[in-house]
Amino acid sequence: MAINSQHIVIIGGGPAGLEAASCLGTAGYRVTVLEKEKQTGGKLLIWDKLFPEFRNSDKVLNHLSNGFKTNPPQILTNAEVVSVIPENGQHRINLRDGQAFQADTVLITTGFKLYNAEKKEEYGYQIYENVITSFDLEKQLKTGNPIRIEAGLTPRRIAFIHCVGSRDIKSGNIYCSRTCCITGVKQAIEIKRRLSDAEVFNFYMDLRMFGQNFEELYIEAQQKWGVTFIRGRVSEIAENKDNSLQLKAEDTLSGRPIKMSFDLVVLLAGMVPEPRTVEIGKSAGLEFTSGNFLAGLDSHISQNETNTPGIFIAGTCREPLSVAETLTDARAATVKMISWLRENETSHKKPLIKRDND
Amino acid sequence: MGKLYDRLNQDIRFIEGLNGCLNCGVCTAICPAAEFYHYDPRVICATVQSKDEKMIEALIRSETIWYCGECMSCKTRCPRNNTPGFVIMALRKLSQELGYFTDSEKGRQQFAIKRAIGGNILRTGYCVNPDIVSPQMHPEQGPVWDWISMNTPEIMKKMGSNYKQAGVGGMRAIAPEVLEELDRIFEVTGCYTLFDTIEKHSKHKANELGIEISDEGIGNEYFMTVYTENNGSHNG
Numbered sequence: 001m002a003i004n005s006q007h008i009v010i011i012g013g014g015p016a017g018l019e020a021a022s023c024l025g026t027a028g029y030r031v032t033v034l035e036k037e038k039q040t041g042g043k044l045l046i047w048d049k050l051f052p053e054f055r056n057s058d059k060v061l062n063h064l065s066n067g068f069k070t071n072p073p074q075i076l077t078n079a080e081v082v083s084v085i086p087e088n089g090q091h092r093i094n095l096r097d098g099q100a101f102q103a104d105t106v107l108i109t110t111g112f113k114l115y116n117a118e119k120k121e122e123y124g125y126q127i128y129e130n131v132i133t134s135f136d137l138e139k140q141l142k143t144g145n146p147i148r149i150e151a152g153l154t155p156r157r158i159a160f161i162h163c164v165g166s167r168d169i170k171s172g173n174i175y176c177s178r179t180c181c182i183t184g185v186k187q188a189i190e191i192k193r194r195l196s197d198a199e200v201f202n203f204y205m206d207l208r209m210f211g212q213n214f215e216e217l218y219i220e221a222q223q224k225w226g227v228t229f230i231r232g233r234v235s236e237i238a239e240n241k242d243n244s245l246q247l248k249a250e251d252t253l254s255g256r257p258i259k260m261s262f263d264l265v266v267l268l269a270g271m272v273p274e275p276r277t278v279e280i281g282k283s284a285g286l287e288f289t290s291g292n293f294l295a296g297l298d299s300h301i302s303q304n305e306t307n308t309p310g311i312f313i314a315g316t317c318r319e320p321l322s323v324a325e326t327l328t329d330a331r332a333a334t335v336k337m338i339s340w341l342r343e344n345e346t347s348h349k350k351p352l353i354k355r356d357n358d
Numbered sequence: 359m360g361k362l363y364d365r366l367n368q369d370i371r372f373i374e375g376l377n378g379c380l381n382c383g384v385c386t387a388i389c390p391a392a393e394f395y396h397y398d399p400r401v402i403c404a405t406v407q408s409k410d411e412k413m414i415e416a417l418i419r420s421e422t423i424w425y426c427g428e429c430m431s432c433k434t435r436c437p438r439n440n441t442p443g444f445v446i447m448a449l450r451k452l453s454q455e456l457g458y459f460t461d462s463e464k465g466r467q468q469f470a471i472k473r474a475i476g477g478n479i480l481r482t483g484y485c486v487n488p489d490i491v492s493p494q495m496h497p498e499q500g501p502v503w504d505w506i507s508m509n510t511p512e513i514m515k516k517m518g519s520n521y522k523q524a525g526v527g528g529m530r531a532i533a534p535e536v537l538e539e540l541d542r543i544f545e546v547t548g549c550y551t552l553f554d555t556i557e558k559h560s561k562h563k564a565n566e567l568g569i570e571i572s573d574e575g576i577g578n579e580y581f582m583t584v585y586t587e588n589n590g591s592h593n594g
């Protein structure tokens with residue numbers, strides 16, 4: 001297979017980065033993936049089962065790794081990118097350890113960070129021992145161990161709180177994180193599967209079941225698993241003497257303020273951009289959305305191109321997305337990158353990987 | 359008269375207080391008044407936001423708007439930066455201006471507040487002080503209050519206050535020039551006009567009900583009626 005000499009660097013080896021790498025490799029491009037962790041896979045390494053079909057996240061990871069049969073990319077781990085500087089029609093990618101790479105085009109797929117739920121102090125995360133985040137729960141589920149609260153007991157009443165750090169001017173994030181509603185449904189079902197006697201409640205403002213089979217999963221949660229959904233945003237949580245938690249909300253559909261006790265409260269914390277991604281964006285002269293995610297050139301017709309020619313973005317570094325959407329987005333970005341590389345092929349560049357400290 | 363909604367929109371507290379409510383219920387969940395009364399700040403925002411004139415009129419004629427304790431807890435939590443407490447203030451003002459407050463038991467208490475607290479401030483510079491809180495009118499203070507009110511000067515002295523004396527310190531006498539300043543503030547800010555409006559509508563109501571009302575002070579039948587009446591349907 002003829003390998004194109006043009007060089008593409010993908011920053012971030014999560015679902016978006018890996019999917020883009022396999023598409024571009026198959027199309028005959030020379031690709032380098034820079035991943036800051038010691039392993040690629042992004043959040044898929046942490047999540048247990050994936051909505052909507054409860055497939056093990058490993059399955060998707062395997063699929064992504066199998067995409068590399070033809071022309072596999074060069075994957076560098078422990079390689080944290082700190083800046084991208086446009087230079088002589090190319091791009092210079094700087095790592096934290098001082099290494100640098102040259103690329104004809106760059107795809108940023110650095111993903112998202114979980115909103116720091118400590119900031120909503122009224123929910124008591126890191127204050128009350130039985131208040132955890134969806135991230136913490138996912139890690140616990142992945143161990144396969146029985147679900148326990150801090151005292152080693154089995155929780156009997158569990159609450160999920162939606163929109164923690166999203167849709168909230170007070171926390172600075174006006175946007176909806178999109179996937180936390182369905183994550184709440186997924187995790188509620190997963191708890192009922194493992195603890196059939198537990199009572200599980202979800203406190204929501206709106207349920208955003210936009211994806212294929214999401215609404216079906218919501219119905220299943222209600223009908224098959226007996227999960228209760230209460231429409232009301234939680235105002236605060238307090239700890240009782242026995243370490244159980246008292247939660248205050250309004251049941252807005254019946255118009256009554258309610259107080260309920262729970263053994264475990266799970267905060268569905270939203271998605272926020274990685275601070276490092278913001279730095280990279282600034283170094284490359286990119287623009288940002290109102291939520292500080294990397295902004296595409298146009299919200300309808302070119303979401304993956306940026307205002308800096310040759311720099312592309314995909315996945316949750318540009319907006320909250322599910323895995324399926326992330327992969328679609330990554331594939332879409334590669335089409336735009338290939339067009340761009342074709343148009344810029346004529347220029348005489350030396351596209352070899354160059355390491356400054358070689 | 360103009361539309362009620364338009365009149366609300368002339369009140370800075372309303373403009374600041376309601377920026378589009380998404381009906382999440384956090385304000386109600388944090389609201390102490392909602393715990394005790396038939397009161398729901400979320401519903402108030404939804405009602406006003408509907409711009410339905412009939413519903414807004416019903417609201418400012420109702421008991422509901424008088425349940426809020428103006429604690430502003432709702433301000434601290436609302437994800438849309440609304441302040442239902444401010445919305446309530448604007449609704450109350452409108453209810454006072456239009457005289458609708460006399461339609462409700464809690465609303466009629468505006469007269470008692472105006473005559474008692476309003477009078478206290480102008481006379482003494484204090485909303486309340488121990489001399490004003492009489493045991494007969496305030497059984498909630500408990501039996502010890504009898505004794506305290508009979509021995510106020512000695513007790514105040516023991517507690518180290520500057521009771522009714524000129525100068526600085528707690529419970530001091532407020533200087534005449536300060537009282538004059540208060541008087542001017544009430545004049546300039548329209549407080550006196552509002553007082554007159556409350557008086558006018560309350561007298562009208564008293565006459566309608568055939569209850570005796572005086573021009574000043576709290577020693578009249580209408581005052582005692584609005585001060586004590588309780589139909590028992592505000593909570594529970």
Ligand SMILES: Cc1cc2nc3c(=O)[nH]c(=O)nc-3n(C[C@H](O)[C@H](O)[C@H](O)COP(=O)(O)OP(=O)(O)OC[C@H]3O[C@@H](n4cnc5c(N)ncnc54)[C@H](O)[C@@H]3O)c2cc1C
Pocket residue numbers: 011012013014015016017034035036037040041042043044047049050051052079080081082109110111112113114134135138179183186274276277314315316317321322323324326
């Ligand atoms: C609690 C929770 C549960 C979820 N469950 C599901 C689910 O069941 N099903 C589903 O479809 N979606 C789920 N999602 C959403 C899913 O996690 C995302 O769609 C997906 O992770 C997005 O992939 P990504 O590649 O954009 O980002 P990430 O998964 O965040 O990957 C980004 C990668 O970039 C790397 N990186 C970051 N910065 C740098 C840098 N400066 N230099 C080099 N590398 C860098 C990171 O280390 C990481 O490997 C869930 C989300 C949450 C919060």
Ligand code: SF4
Pocket residue numbers: 162163164166167175176177178179180181182206207208268270
């Ligand atoms: S997806 Fe649901 S929980 Fe998440 S921010 Fe949007 S509405 Fe809130």
Ligand code: SF4
Pocket residue numbers: 385388389390391392399425426427428429430431432433442443444446
């Ligand atoms: S200001 Fe009024 S509405 Fe707001 S929380 Fe306090 S009592 Fe409730």
Ligand code: SF4
Pocket residue numbers: 378379380381382383384385386399400403435436437438439440441442
């Ligand atoms: S907290 Fe704010 S957005 Fe929520 S119901 Fe109250 S006023 Fe509306």
